[in-house]
Amino acid sequence: MELRNIAIIAHVDHGKTTLVDELLKQSGVYRAGQAVTERAMDSNDIERERGITILAKATSVEWKGGRINIVDTPGHADFGGEVERILSMVDGVCLLVDAAEGPMPQTKFVTAKALALGLRPIVVLNKVDKPAAEPDRALNEVFDLFANLGADDDQLDFPVLYASGINGWADAELDGPRQDMSALFDLIVQHVPAPAQIARRDEPFRMLATTLSADPFLGRILTGRVESGVCRVGETLKALSRTGERLEQFRVSKILAFRGLAHSAIEVAEAGDIVTLAGMAKATVADTLCATEVDVPLPAQPIDPPTISVTFGINDSPLAGRDGSKVQSRVIRERLLREAELNVAIRVEDTPGGESFVVSGRGELQMGVLIENMRREGFELSISRPRVILREEGGQVLEPIEEATIDVDDEYTGAVIEKLTGPRKGELVEMKPAGVGKTRIVAHVPSRGLIGYHGEFLTDTRGSGVLNRVFHDWAPHKGPIQGRRQGVLISMENGVSVAYALWNLEERGRMFIGAQEQIYEGMIIGEHSRENDLEVNPLKGKKLTNVRASGTDEAVRLTPPVIMSLEQAIAYIDDDELVEVTPKSIRLRKRYLDPHERKRNAKARVQ
Template sequence: MDLRNIAIIAHVDHGKTTLVDKLLSQSGAFRENQAVAERAMDNNDIERERGITILAKCTSVEWKGTRINIVDTPGHADFGGEVERILSMVDGVCLLVDAAEGPMPQTKFVCSKALALGLKPIVVLNKVDKPAAEPDRALDQVFDLFANLGADDEQLDFPHVYASGIGGWADNVLDGPRENLDALFDLIVDHVKTPKQVERADEPFQMLATTLGADPFIGRILTGRVEAGRVKVGDSVKALSRKGDKIEQFRITKILAFRGLSQQPIEEAEAGDIVSIAGMTKATVADTICALDVDKAIDAQPIDPPTISVTFSINDSPLAGKDGSKVQSRIIRERLLKEAETNVAIRVEDTPGGEAFVVSGRGELQMGVLIENMRREGFELSISRPRVIFREENGVRMEPIEEVIIDVDDEYSGVVIEKLTGHRKGDLAEMRPAGVGKTRIVAHVPSRGLIGYQGEFMTDTRGNGVLNRIFHDWAPYKGPISGRRQGVLISMENGTSVSYALWKLEDRGKFFIGAQEAVYQGMILGEHNRDNDLEINPLKGKQLTNVRASGTDEAVRLTTPVRMSLEEAIAYIDDDELVEVTPKAVRLRKRYLDPHERKRMAKVEA
């Protein structure tokens, strides 16, 4: 069968996964009576809850005698490691752009990777049926984006269609019949080339592993595109590292091909196809699986380095071990190393004492998803404030700079610009109208300045602003940036919080806990109104006497406490604070710093 390999790339929430649903449905991948969940490719619990794609996933459809392998990729730059690996498996990309929003930061990120590999894009102007859609403006912005990213003439001469993913239609003209996705299917078959690997079908077998998975029945599974030759179930092959060193020799026990939403066992895989193989025990991502007489490894696409680090350690609070079952540092270390093996954008390093682990990655969201997965598996952890990773260039200390694109109501643009350029050492790059009553602000801000800014931004814009950010460049260190301005309210007792005590303390600040919750000495209960920390007693009950007085029977009505999500808590804490994460709770607390640690942190800040 004729073959095409294509990846669908886009910014967060521009409709990739919804479009894939419709492609599968209209190609006949589902039975008429088959029950299929919405956003079927997002099969991870966290993906469904948050409405974002985190893991790249493959599927395939058949269209007029051609098999089209489709890769659904994450839209968020924090999961860019997935995108960078996946693009090496395909021969074309389908770029989805919201016709109202136009190209956004993550669009720029994934496009730069695709264009650098020489892939020719197909542009799908999605959501053209929205009232605010401006498809012509979005198309012009896509062309400008490609030109700025260094696209060649062939890549700039890209075809495009107008579509509605949720409506299930795509047309070559804006006022087309809007019936189905036939125009997009035909465009993929005509525009994307047959994999050049097909011409190498008679050479010895070679395959570059791009994703790693596991199955309870068949064990370790590696997925990738067959770069040359053929391979059958039962063949003996070997795995080579990036440097060409032999890792292991094994017999292939299973070959799985993507057919719709499922994987089906096949007897033989041919050059150009995307398949999964089983039978190995050590081989991992970026290794070359090849015939026994092949000695050279396939070059793996380099991955961008991490930009932030977070310290994971055991939960040593007084409430440790009450919720989770996995509390030992040894088990935490094993889990983190397992994650680093499958996620090439993450690095794990041991600290000198061996009780804590420094995990480096792309951003706060990536760290938050990893921690959320671990807490659901029964882990208890203590998490430090994220730290930016610096590097030296010619004796100059360099720090990562991010491009921030903000869409906000006109009345709030002043306070946003003041916060970004004043307090957070950013540079304003662009400011222009973005629709009726809206302003688009583009700024280049140090990554340090954006840690913890999301919550402050939502407060400043009354929840109406939209903030997107992506790594831009490295720049010389811009000097100290002030962190959180408010102090915190700290418990001075162990026990259970009392309504009366919290009610009497409400004028000191806002609380993160309610009544009848377990507290302990050093636990952060809320945010102080002033810039200093304040120790309070949340256990102090009402003094009972036999004398009645005015106000004695006054009703206690507590203000609803502020409940932080995991990412908000990690971004909120200061350097001398920790987030305590258990399967049932997210708490904030102060941590004890020995003199050596205090000295080291002071040196880092300086």
């Protein structure tokens, strides 16, 4: 049976998972009458809610007697740890580009990794039937992107298909028959080479572990492509670390392969196929699983280092333990270490006191997804403001720089450029038209400058702007960057908020809470209209008298409070503030709940 291994890469919301759905349907994966789930590859709840792919997943389809293993890769750079590992398992990539938007930052990030590995791309211009589609412009931008990323002549000579994933067709010509996906299937078989590993079937067994997961029945399981040889259930293998150190010897208890959407048990794993092995106890990602006579590990793809860190601590507020069941630091530590073991892009370090843990990762979205998963599991946490990780080279302090690609209406370009290049220390790289009445701005901005900027950006562009960011490079430290300008309104009492008190406080700033909400001393209930913090009493009720007069009995009409998402809250807080996360609530509070300590800290910050 002919075998092909291909990864599909695309920017967030360019239609990648929808395209895979159509490939599954048209290849006969689903039996007649079977209920078909939309976005079948997005199996995670958060993936479905947010419409993004977080975990790399594989599937396989059969086409004209052959089998095609398809890998659906994450579309966001924060989950790049998944991307780097998964690309080492495939022999070609299908680059999916929105015909209206063209290649975007996450496309550039993943494509650079694929081209560096020597993979030859297939370009699919998706959504060409949309009114705003400009396939010719998008194709020229893809070619320019490949050239800028150092693609060789073979990679620049890429085939192109025009498609509509949601309508289930792909054609070699823009005005083709628009019937089905057969043109894409045939192109994959013709353009993507068969795995070179098939020729090494007679050599000793070797496999590089690229993804790690856990199964409640099988325990630790590792997925990767078989580089050489054959493995059968019951055989004894050993695991070698990246440096060649022998980690363990184990017996293969199960071999699983991707057959459609199912993970099916097979008896033999052959060179070139993507399989999952069970039975090991210590082996992890980037380790080599091999026959006992092999002593040299396979080369592993290096993974970009984390760029931000966040401190996870126990929830020590007066409302702690009311919503969640997992509140102890020991339980939080075990969960974080388990996450770091499964996700190599995350690192966990203990703090000296042992009550909190520094978690380092690739971006705010990755941290937000981890925290959201933990709160759904019943954890209560306190989260600090993200801090950028600096490094030193040759006596010079370097900081991470991100490439921000922004699409805005023409009338808002001035405000956006002023914010990025002024207080946030960014550098304007490119500015060009991006359709009728739209401008695309590309700027290199320190990661510190983009923390907390997204909400301000949406305000400046009246909600019409689109901001995408991706790690660009390390650069010399650009000096201090001003944080949030406004102060906050802090509760000075414990109890339940009163509508009359909040109504009177509205002139002081915008509120984060509504009436009849549980609050405590030191909790942040709103944003002050000035730069200083202000302690207020949201429990103060109206004094009652038996005198009736015109104008004194006005109805209380509260402005709806600002409800922040988890990522917005984490980006909003200052260095002396925390986000209190529980399964039911997201609250902001001062790091120091004691009023005297809070005032001393505020004075020190002003000085």
